[in-house]
Amino acid sequence: MPCFRLALLLPALAAAEYAAQPGGMHAPFVYPSSIELAAPPAPAPGISFSGVFTDHTVLQRGTAQAAVYGAVTGAATGVTVSVSEVGVAEYSVKAQIVEQTAENVTWKALLHPHAAYGGNVTITASCAGCSGNTSAAISDLTYGDVWFCSGQSNMELPMQHALTRNRTYEMLAAGRYGNIRTYKRSEHLKLRDGEALPFILPPPAPPSCTQQSGRFSPDTPTCYNGWQIANASTVDEFSAACWFTAQELTDIEIDSNRSAPILGLVQSAW
Numbered sequence: 001m002p003c004f005r006l007a008l009l010l011p012a013l014a015a016a017e018y019a020a021q022p023g024g025m026h027a028p029f030v031y032p033s034s035i036e037l038a039a040p041p042a043p044a045p046g047i048s049f050s051g052v053f054t055d056h057t058v059l060q061r062g063t064a065q066a067a068v069y070g071a072v073t074g075a076a077t078g079v080t081v082s083v084s085e086v087g088v089a090e091y092s093v094k095a096q097i098v099e100q101t102a103e104n105v106t107w108k109a110l111l112h113p114h115a116a117y118g119g120n121v122t123i124t125a126s127c128a129g130c131s132g133n134t135s136a137a138i139s140d141l142t143y144g145d146v147w148f149c150s151g152q153s154n155m156e157l158p159m160q161h162a163l164t165r166n167r168t169y170e171m172l173a174a175g176r177y178g179n180i181r182t183y184k185r186s187e188h189l190k191l192r193d194g195e196a197l198p199f200i201l202p203p204p205a206p207p208s209c210t211q212q213s214g215r216f217s218p219d220t221p222t223c224y225n226g227w228q229i230a231n232a233s234t235v236d237e238f239s240a241a242c243w244f245t246a247q248e249l250t251d252i253e254i255d256s257n258r259s260a261p262i263l264g265l266v267q268s269a270w
Contacts, residue, residue, distance in 0.1 A: 045074030046133025047081065047125055053138055054226030058181050058264025061116045061143040068123060069098070069108040072130045079129040083109035087121030088143065095125070105130075116262050117143040118179070142181070144262025149242035155269035162240040168247060169232040179260040180230040180246050182238050184267040227264070239267045 049070040059066040072079055081095035095109035109125070121141040127134055149155055159165050171177060228234040235243055246263045254260055 044133060045131050046136070047072045047127040047130060048133070048136050049125060049138055051226070052183070053123075055138055055140050056181055056227040056229055057138060057141045057183075058144050058146055058227070058262060059111070059114075059121075059141060060146045061114055061262075063113050065110040065113055066143075067108055067110050068125075069095075069106065070125060070136070072105040072107065072127050074103065074131050079105050079127055081105075081107040081109070081125060081127045083111075083123060083125050085111060085121060085123050087119055087141070088114050088117045114143045116145075118262050142262050142264075144179075144264055146264040146266065147242065147246065148266045149239055149245075149269065150267075151241075151269045153269075155239050155241050155267075157240050158237045159240045159243055160236045162244070165236075165240075168235070168243070172230060172232050172235065176254070177230050177247060177250055177260075179250060180243075180263045180265065181227055182230055182234060182243075182265045182267070183227045184238060238265070239269060242267055 047070065049068065053068055053070070059068075068083060072081065079097070079100070081097070082092055083095050084090075084092040089112060091112060093109050093111070095107040098106045098108050100106075107125075111123075119142070120139065121143070122137055122139040123141060124135055124137040159168065162168075168177075242265050246265055249263065250260050
């Protein structure tokens with residue numbers, strides 16, 4: 001898993017706007033009474049990456065080894081897993097079997113360290129001795145700085161409620177923040193020894209975005225579909241405090257005639 005940097009971000013960066021009532025009073029925000037989560041389909045037999053690793057993932061750059069991990073479902077004994085990387089480098093490593101039962105295997109592989117790299121990296125996991133899919137691949141990965149943005153409602157507050165959102169959307173449309181990628185989970189993202197749990201995650205939400213309604217906008221479906229390259233649509237429901245920090249870091253570098261940093265933002269706030 002990328003080596004997450006704990007981002008204790010100022011909630012004041014995300015100013016909320018509320019519907020004004022007659023006389024200038026503001027209506028209090030009312031949380032929905034419940035949030036319904038659709039039951040995820042069972043994973044298909046074979047090898048897969050954990051749901052925190054999808055196309056467009058940002059892995060932590062630097063001297064430490066980034067880890068990727070996943071599962072083999074419907075596994076038999078004697079399963080071996082190997083992981084190969086193509087793009088910034090080409091090599092293959094043998095994955096460690098972390099846990100194994102009669103039904104499932106969880107695995108983990110350490111990748112070679114890399115400096116920041118904005119190219120298209122593909123990582124493939126292959127297994128011998130398993131049924132179903134014998135390989136799985138994720139593509140368009142990059143190496144950069146990964147920020148883990150956690151907290152309560154101030155961190156959860158989405159961009160659609162930020163007063164300065166329109167300028168951000170205009171800049172996104174102009175291609176300014178293509179260096180930023182976002183990842184948001186529909187449930188709490190737990191960490192154990194630097195790894196995101198669980199190993200076996202449900203598939204991403206379908207494109208219809210019907211998995212969950214937004215807590216701040218109960219009538220607006222929220223789409224959680226793995227890692228996303230930033231655009232006005234994907235940023236709209238993302239944490240404003242987290243986003244504005246990445247936006248400011250990007251602006252500082254661009255305005256100083258330096259290359260925009262590759263940034264991956266992981267939101268787990270409720």
